[in-house]
Amino acid sequence: MSTTTLKSPPKSGPLYLKAALGMTPLAGKRSKEMPQRSVRLENIKTDPVKLSDYCRVTGFTMRDTLPPIYPNTLAFSLHMSLLTAGDFPFPAIGLVHVENTITQHRPIGVSEPVSLEVRATPIEPHPKGRQFTMITEVLVGDELVQVAESTYLRRGGGAQKDAPVKTGQRPPEKTKELPAIAEWKLPGDLGRRYAAVSGDRNPIHMHDLTAKAFGFPRAIAHGMWTKAHCLAALDNRRSDAFKVHVAFRKPILLPAKVELAAAEHDGGGLDFAVRNVRKGTPHLDGTIRPL
């Protein structure tokens, strides 16, 4: 596997342009296989002002350690640079983020510079299309401190009915049983607020109109915001070394009233979910487990 080390984070503007071009016939013929290469960004220092903006939008307390989901946010531009490259088998726009797992071996200090290395796993069949996982390794020096796995689904061709879903989902009745612990009123501009602090300006989160262009009736909440907000609410109830997995279910159409449901898990950690308050529709299923 080859690794390209970038000198600075790729600018998101040109990446979106590339992503948009990727939807047109101009993109040319796409490769069938996932390229076996990785991109790397070294010695990224946390900007405390950006971190505090991120904490205010997601609900994290600003500590001396990073919110566990924050490095995944820093890696967004690296994800995009792989997803929009000429050798990538799918157009970036239209990919559905279905699962996200973060394994944190130890908390990362705010003043520790981190290196990020991102690669994609080979393509696998999914019941509704094909799937692959973007793996983000977070290192402090040579020490691997965190691994984030984002699984994406490309709907359509290549589907296999009986294909295994990456890590599986909780049975719906289990999610229903979790007691609601908090009600969240999500404003209509949540997508824009999160875009401003995460740099992820995916049009499906920005405005109703741009979301409509991609088949959503209204702008939808960013899955990583929803995951971050869950983690922020449960931040002091987990161990320092832990694994958090979420499966994204029905998108949250903004504005929305949703509830966080959670319960302590018998073997340690927590089970949690985000549901629509009125209808009970599941939006997200999650687990937190100590390592």
Place this chain on the structure above:
Amino acid sequence: MAAKTAKAPAARPVWVIGGNRIPFARSNGPYSHASNQDMLTAAVDGLADRYGLAGERVGDFAAGAVLKFARELNLSREVVLGSKLAPETPAFDVGQACGTGLEAAIVMANKIALGQIDSAVAGGSDTTSDAPIELNEDLRRILMDANRQKSLQGQLKTVLPRLRPWMVKPEIPVNQEARTGLSMGAHTAITAKEWGITREAQDELTFNSHKNLAAAYERGWQDDLITPYLGVEVDGNMRADTTIEKLAKLKPVFGGKEGTMTAANSTPLSDGASAVLLSTEEWATERGLTPRARFVDAETAAVDYIVKQEGLLLAPAYAVPRLLKRNNLALQDFDFYEIHEAFAAQVLATLKAWEDEAFCKQRLGLDEPLGSIDRSKLNVYGGSLAAAHPFAATGGRIIANLAKMLEEKGSGRGLISICAAGGQGVVAILER
């Protein structure tokens, strides 16, 4: 049924187990974007890590912030709920201006002494960078009147004729005594003049504060008192390389051209948070913790700085003799004196007042002056002039410091004295 009388436990000794704070930063510096809740949570989590309090239901948590938002009415409880302490830890907010941190510890110590709880955390936080700015007061009153109207028409009639363009100007918190209109510095300049406190004496105290704090960092003395925050490891206000000559060059900032108070011998605006752990000896032993010093007694005094023209920050001069009398001690019976340095002039005026026969006889009602202290025992690991003074966080810094000093010495006694806005003074004794 036979009559029963409930029997409360007798008073028990209270111990300071230790403390933790984040380094203090100057206003609009590295903590500009951190809230009181962020900083206090960081300080409490550091304390929890140091003393194994993760998941522990502590008896009570009392803390406060001098500058806080209306929405932070339950600041302490919100800190608990975001911290490593068990969510079953009760909490409440305390407010006594710069005395907040020490008063929080006194309240907690009293609860422990009375047998109501076995352990407690007391803390404080303040930020002048993330300060509450309020709606213009005139506009606020108009909006509240409108809120009391039942119809939209009534609301418009209430609001529109009274709106003025200048009402967009917000209310910004000011360092000013409500009843005199003078800033704390201006008040202290009066005190400095009245007591003849020289510029040289103030600069010397300031120099010692920086020198002592720098030496404490140099020998790693602060290591079990501080946890880093947002990349900051050392108090941002400390000037390890300052000299008397450098300090002498500064222009006065209070008391006019002839004033003696400068930006160096007055504490700057700053941001920070601190927390201390208190408990019974038994509670500590059960958890394998070694108590550092006993929290013996405390006293709070207030002076009439308005009509009787007492020094705004000289209330500790009244509190200390009362505390000494109750504990059968003389001012000289201490190994350490931790006097909060709001201004060098206020520390020196307090010491001078205790030496002054007229003041001690007429104002304090004593037979003779309290006398002088051995200056080499004063703020030996630095004071607020060097560390800076995030109002409510200062009490926790001083308690944790003094407890460690007494533990190192093996046995001894220390006096804490903190002056506060509103003409108040909070003082306490620690012993080992």
